[in-house]
Amino acid sequence: QKEVEQNSGPLSVPEGAIASLNCTYSDRGSQSFFWYRQYSGKSPELIMSIYSNGDKEDGRFTAQLNKASQYVSLLIRDSQPSDSATYLCAARAAGGYNKLIFGAGTRLAVHP
Amino acid sequence: SQTIHQWPATLVQPVGSPLSLECTVEGTSNPNLYWYRQAAGRGLQLLFYSVGIGQISSEVPQNLSASRPQDRQFILSSKKLLLSDSGFYLCAWTGQGGLNTIYFGEGSWLTVV
Numbered sequence: 001q002k003e004v005e006q007n008s009g010p011l012s013v014p015e016g017a018i019a020s021l022n023c024t025y026s027d028r029g030s031q032s033f034f035w036y037r038q039y040s041g042k043s044p045e046l047i048m049s050i051y052s053n054g055d056k057e058d059g060r061f062t063a064q065l066n067k068a069s070q071y072v073s074l075l076i077r078d079s080q081p082s083d084s085a086t087y088l089c090a091a092r093a094a095g096g097y098n099k100l101i102f103g104a105g106t107r108l109a110v111h112p
Numbered sequence: 113s114q115t116i117h118q119w120p121a122t123l124v125q126p127v128g129s130p131l132s133l134e135c136t137v138e139g140t141s142n143p144n145l146y147w148y149r150q151a152a153g154r155g156l157q158l159l160f161y162s163v164g165i166g167q168i169s170s171e172v173p174q175n176l177s178a179s180r181p182q183d184r185q186f187i188l189s190s191k192k193l194l195l196s197d198s199g200f201y202l203c204a205w206t207g208q209g210g211l212n213t214i215y216f217g218e219g220s221w222l223t224v225v
Contacts, residue, residue, distance in 0.1 A: 104155035
């Protein structure tokens, strides 16, 4: 069974701090990884995708990928209360059709 | 630009009643289409995907079925709902091939009572 694992949280950080979200995956055939943000009662929205080992930065967000360790992370700098949401990690399953396997999500709470 | 619409947004259905959720995509042709379900406090589970008209693949055995009668239309159905069918249903699309991103519709909240 191909799996993506995340700590469910909640992860509580003060406003302005760095939030670090982590994810591991079991399918070594996965080559593409995604972070989605989901506000309560809403559909997920894409934050970042990462395909290569190393870091990828986009504004306050940095995704990190280590394929050898099967580990993906998302750093949120200067966290804001509006960042409070559930963050879903997803791995594209090997074998085509763009199927994503999702983790259960980590709930992030940024307090003023 | 591409948009995806999903309806109804919310519904409450009795056990044993039928279900039909509909999803349409605009601004693209021949998309891959997906139905995901999210149970309360859980991650997203892929239910069905389709790479073309009439082509449906099921990921998990269940009380649901899917159909794709038109290129940009994807329908999720059930003949008789179970309590365990309650959840947040999400339609999603992506372009064919390559490293395409998956985008989600607004979702449909289903409560089976």
